[in-house]
Amino acid sequence: MNDHRLSESDLHRHFGRRGRDLPGRVLIPPGDDMAMLGLDSTDRLLVAADQVVIGRHVRSDEAPETIGRKAVLRNLSDVAAMAARPIAILATATLSPDRDQRWAEALHAGLHETGLAFDAPLIGGDLATHAHPGTPDVVSVTILARPATTDGRIVTRHGAAAGDLVAVTGRLGGSLTEDGRGRHLDFPPRIEEAIGLADLLREDLVAMMDVSDGVARDAARLATADGVGVRLDADRIPRNAGCDWRAAVGDGEDYELLFACRREPPGEIEGVPVTVIGRFESTPGTSGSVLIDVDGESIDIAGLGWEHAGDPPDRTV
Amino acid sequence: MNDHRLSESDLHRHFGRRGRDLPGRVLIPPGDDMAMLGLDSTDRLLVAADQVVIGRHVRSDEAPETIGRKAVLRNLSDVAAMAARPIAILATATLSPDRDQRWAEALHAGLHETGLAFDAPLIGGDLATHAHPGTPDVVSVTILARPATTDGRIVTRHGAAAGDLVAVTGRLGGSLTEDGRGRHLDFPPRIEEAIGLADLLREDLVAMMDVSDGVARDAARLATADGVGVRLDADRIPRNAGCDWRAAVGDGEDYELLFACRREPPGEIEGVPVTVIGRFESTPGTSGSVLIDVDGESIDIAGLGWEHAGDPPDRTV
Numbered sequence: 001m002n003d004h005r006l007s008e009s010d011l012h013r014h015f016g017r018r019g020r021d022l023p024g025r026v027l028i029p030p031g032d033d034m035a036m037l038g039l040d041s042t043d044r045l046l047v048a049a050d051q052v053v054i055g056r057h058v059r060s061d062e063a064p065e066t067i068g069r070k071a072v073l074r075n076l077s078d079v080a081a082m083a084a085r086p087i088a089i090l091a092t093a094t095l096s097p098d099r100d101q102r103w104a105e106a107l108h109a110g111l112h113e114t115g116l117a118f119d120a121p122l123i124g125g126d127l128a129t130h131a132h133p134g135t136p137d138v139v140s141v142t143i144l145a146r147p148a149t150t151d152g153r154i155v156t157r158h159g160a161a162a163g164d165l166v167a168v169t170g171r172l173g174g175s176l177t178e179d180g181r182g183r184h185l186d187f188p189p190r191i192e193e194a195i196g197l198a199d200l201l202r203e204d205l206v207a208m209m210d211v212s213d214g215v216a217r218d219a220a221r222l223a224t225a226d227g228v229g230v231r232l233d234a235d236r237i238p239r240n241a242g243c244d245w246r247a248a249v250g251d252g253e254d255y256e257l258l259f260a261c262r263r264e265p266p267g268e269i270e271g272v273p274v275t276v277i278g279r280f281e282s283t284p285g286t287s288g289s290v291l292i293d294v295d296g297e298s299i300d301i302a303g304l305g306w307e308h309a310g311d312p313p314d315r316t317v
Numbered sequence: 318m319n320d321h322r323l324s325e326s327d328l329h330r331h332f333g334r335r336g337r338d339l340p341g342r343v344l345i346p347p348g349d350d351m352a353m354l355g356l357d358s359t360d361r362l363l364v365a366a367d368q369v370v371i372g373r374h375v376r377s378d379e380a381p382e383t384i385g386r387k388a389v390l391r392n393l394s395d396v397a398a399m400a401a402r403p404i405a406i407l408a409t410a411t412l413s414p415d416r417d418q419r420w421a422e423a424l425h426a427g428l429h430e431t432g433l434a435f436d437a438p439l440i441g442g443d444l445a446t447h448a449h450p451g452t453p454d455v456v457s458v459t460i461l462a463r464p465a466t467t468d469g470r471i472v473t474r475h476g477a478a479a480g481d482l483v484a485v486t487g488r489l490g491g492s493l494t495e496d497g498r499g500r501h502l503d504f505p506p507r508i509e510e511a512i513g514l515a516d517l518l519r520e521d522l523v524a525m526m527d528v529s530d531g532v533a534r535d536a537a538r539l540a541t542a543d544g545v546g547v548r549l550d551a552d553r554i555p556r557n558a559g560c561d562w563r564a565a566v567g568d569g570e571d572y573e574l575l576f577a578c579r580r581e582p583p584g585e586i587e588g589v590p591v592t593v594i595g596r597f598e599s600t601p602g603t604s605g606s607v608l609i610d611v612d613g614e615s616i617d618i619a620g621l622g623w624e625h626a627g628d629p630p631d632r633t634v
Contacts, residue, residue, distance in 0.1 A: 022438045025404065035440035037405055040463065041358040048441050049407040049459055055448045087342065088354055090366040092457040101323055121339045123352035124365050129323055130453055131372045140409040140443075140457035142366055146357065 032156050033081035033209055034145065046145040046154070048078045054137040059180040064103050066185050067139060068110020074212070075143035076118055076189035077255040081210040083155045083198035085148035085191060086120035092140045093125070098133040107139065118191065120144075148191075149198045158224050159206035160260035162282040166222070166230055167265050168258050169193055169272050172215060173243030175253040183240075184253035194257055196269045201261055208259040214252040215277070216304035220288040222260050223280060229289035231298075232278035245294065250304040349473050350398035350526055351462065363462040363471070365395045371454040376497040381420050383502050384456060385427020391529070392460035393435055393506035394572040398527040400472045400515035402465035402508060403437035409457045410442070415450040424456065435508065437461075465508075466515045475541050476523035477577035479599040483539070483547055484582050485573050486510055486589050489532060490560030492570040500557075501570035511574055513586045518578055525576040531569040532594070533621035537605040539577050540597060546606035548615075549595035562611065567621040 022029055027044060028036035034048040052071040054060055072089060079086045091111045095104060104127065112122045120143065130137075147154055175184040190210070198205050207222050215237070219230040234245040243251070259265075265274045283289050290302045339346055344361060345353035351365040369388040371377055389406060396403045408428045412421060421444065429439045437460065447454075464471055492501040507527070515522050524539050532554070536547040551562040560568070576582075582591045600606050607619045 021433070022440070023436065026438060026440055030439070030441050035405075035407075037440070037461070039356065039360040039362065039404075041360050043356040043358050043360040045356065045362060045461075047405070047407060047459075047461065049409050049457075050443045051409040051411060051445055051457070053411050053445050053447060056445065087356075088352075088364070090352075090364060090459055092366050092368040094368060094370050094455045095323060097323065099323060104323055116338070119340065121343060122347070123339070123343055123354070124347050126367045126457075127323075128368055128370050128373065130370060132453075135453060136447055136449075138411045138455040138457075140366070140368070140455075142364075142407055142459035144354070144362075144364065 028154070028156060033078040034084065036154060044147055046079070046082055046084050047142065048075060049140060049142040050074045050078065051138060051140040056136070058185065060136065062185070064106035065110035068107045069114045070185050071139045071141045072111055072114040073187060073189055073255070075141045076120070076191065077210040077212070079143060079145040080190040080194040080257060081208055082145070083149050083153070083194045083208065084145040085195070086118050086143055086145045088123045088144045089115045089120050090142045091122060091125040094128045094130055094138045096133055096135045096137055097129045099137065111141070118189070148195050151202070153198060155194070155198055155205055155208040155259070157207050157209050157222055160222050160228065160280050161206070161225060162228055162280050164206055164260040164262055164280045165264070165276050166219060166232065166258070166260060166278040166280065167274055167276045168211065168215065168238065168256050169269065169274055170254070170256040171238040171240045171273070172211065172254045172256065173248035173251045174240040175251055187255045189255065190257045190272070193269045193272050197257070197259065197265065200266060200269070201263065204262040206260045206262055208257060211254040211256050211258050212252060214250045214254070214304065215258060216249040216290055216301040218258055219290045220302055222258065223288045226287055227282060227284050228280055228287060229283035229291065230278060231281050232290065232292040234292050234294040236275060236277045238273060238275045245292070246304065249292065249301060345471070345473060350395040351401070353471060361464055363396070363399055363401050364459065365392060366457060366459040367391045367395065368455060368457040373453070375502065377453065379502070381423035382427035385424045386431045387502050388456045388458045389428055389431040390504060390506055390572070392458045393437070393508065394527040394529070396460060396462040397507040397511040397574060398525055399462065400466050400470070400511045400525065401462040402512070403435050403460055403462045405440045405461045406432045406437050407459045408439060408442040411445045411447055411455045413450055413452045413454055414446045416454065428458070435506070465512050468519070470515060472511070472515055472522055472525040474524050474526050474539055477539050477545065477597050478523070478542060479545055479597050481523055481577040481579055481597045482581070482593050483536060483549065483575070483577060483595040483597065484591055484593045485528065485532065485555065485575050486586065486591055487571070487573040488555045488557045488590070489528065489571045489573065490565035490568045491557040492568055504572045506572065507574045507589070510586045510589050514574070514576065514582065517583060517586070518580065521579040523577045523579055525574060528571040528573050528575050529569060531567045531571070531621065532575060533566040533607055533618040535575055536607045537619055539575065540605045543604055544599060544601050545597055545604060546600035546608065547595055548598050549607065549609040551609050551611040553592060553594045555590060555592045562609070563621065566609065566618060
């Protein structure tokens with residue numbers, strides 16, 4: 001990759017370096033699904049922001065309610081990834097000036113109603129317009145959350161060690177249909193499932209995230225310790241109908257939980273299947289590798305996932 | 318105005334109607350400079366979000382550090398308006414795919430360093446790209462803050478009554494130069510000035526906001542009580558060089574404090590001039606009117622300000 005091309009992961013590494021001079025109130029720094037702040041008393045606040053770009057993450061002619069809903073659901077999935085519960089959202093939108101008031105109100109309804117359905121009211125934001133008609137709309141949502149497990153524990157992306165199991169909720173792959181629609185527009189954020197797993201597995205649930213870029217890429221993000229990689233078993237990947245293992249680990253936008261645990265997880269949680277798909281292993285001299293065993297062969301799949309910023313053109317809807 | 322054209326104020330009224338089913342933890346609902354949440358213990362958290370649209374709020378060729386800085390400063394001005402202090406920011410950016418990594422890193426530096434200078438570290442966010450080169454970038458910033466006055470009091474937009482004085486900090490007008498640059502890109506958010514005023518005037522500081530759309534439009538937003546309007550005195554408006562009273566009340570993006578107080582404010586605060594520019598008055602049968610006395614004549618100026626969403630084309634930079 002060329003030095004100067006926009007890359008989300010390069011920029012995240014850059015963000016990470018900058019994070020070292022953060023004040024002590026930042027209990028979980030940038031780089032996880034959410035950051036966490038300690039406030040004046042004992043309260044801890046989790047916060048994250050994510051966006052939906054029209055023509056990129058949703059079709060330009062998608063219904064405004066659906067766009068608003070997806071923008072909130074993406075953020076709710078980040079809350080689930082920490083085993084937290086949402087308390088409020090804020091939203092900003094920059095709209096093409098040829099959108100009308102009804103379109104903007106329907107977008108607002110999608111944001112507002114999706115938030116309220118998860119006890120996360122829309123409490124602020126801003127509306128602006130682009131200078132020229134036909135410019136793609138952008139919707140940015142910030143979500144606030146608080147710890148929700150019985151012991152107040154938050155589950156970060158860090159902590160997986162060689163020998164830990166890798167597991168997922170639900171089924172993977174095929175979130176984006178050929179017409180640009182599909183499950184990526186409407187999915188159940190695994191909030192209660194995450195809290196249930198954290199309460200059940202306690203300290204044996206060592207790390208967790210949600211699958212946005214595909215398990216192939218996201219699993220590497222749980223292998224944060226030096227000399228630790230991931231080995232998956234293709235036969236065990238739970239797939240949606242019509243998906244082979246490559247689609248299941250590479251399509252992205254599954255918004256399922258991907259987690260590392262130190263003992264066998266339950267077979268289901270809140271009625272959703274839970275499947276062990278592999279194991280963290282010792283990989284001396286390298287970190288974050290993701291291999292998959294297919295018919296006795298071991299394939300490196302770290303490049304299979306979908307990077308949101310430098311993504312291939314065929315992922316543009 | 319046509320029924321369906323995009324209007325920020327119409328949409329805000331719509332947002333306001335929706336706000337009635339908010340849970341009790343929302344202590345200040347949408348519609349003020351920031352919303353406020355009560356958390357589990359005694360902590361209160363303030364939060365707001367605002368955005369900078371390239372080609373709209375800044376020139377397309379503006380330096381990325383400057384764009385990042387303006388995006389944070391706008392939010393810091395909202396914190397000042399509540400007499401609060403910032404604790405953290407989050408940012409999302411949707412960039413044209415022809416921006417390069419260095420541009421994105423410089424944008425990040427502008428966000429990060431401006432936040433840190435006000436003890437508000439950048440703790441999260443997202444980077445995405447538009448589908449097509451040349452599409453205007455959008456930067457959205459969310460800011461978190463907490464109460465900062467000696468008695469923990471927050472100053473909202475509500476509370477002004479007939480007889481209260483209207484005052485501003487600093488000087489007004491001329492924030493946007495002919496080349497699209499000027500003070501709107503870099504200004505001191507009046508955080509310490511606001512806290513100083515609130516500590517000094519206590520409950521006699523009855524309402525406050527920051528001037529983003531011009532005093533002509535913003536003063537009406539402090540006249541929230543039924544049958545209350547504002548009367549300004551053109552001779553008393555503190556103007557920047559080269560500005561007549563119309564520019565001073567209509568240009569917008571002053572990011573000074575505009576407040577209602579029940580006794581004479583100090584002549585300056587933290588070295589910044591404070592000027593009484595008018596008074597709230599009883600206006601039976603109507604609310605939110607803004608009149609200005611010029612050479613013995615009374616002029617209605619409620620339409621003079623700048624509405625961010627439905628703004629006139631000449632405000633596009």
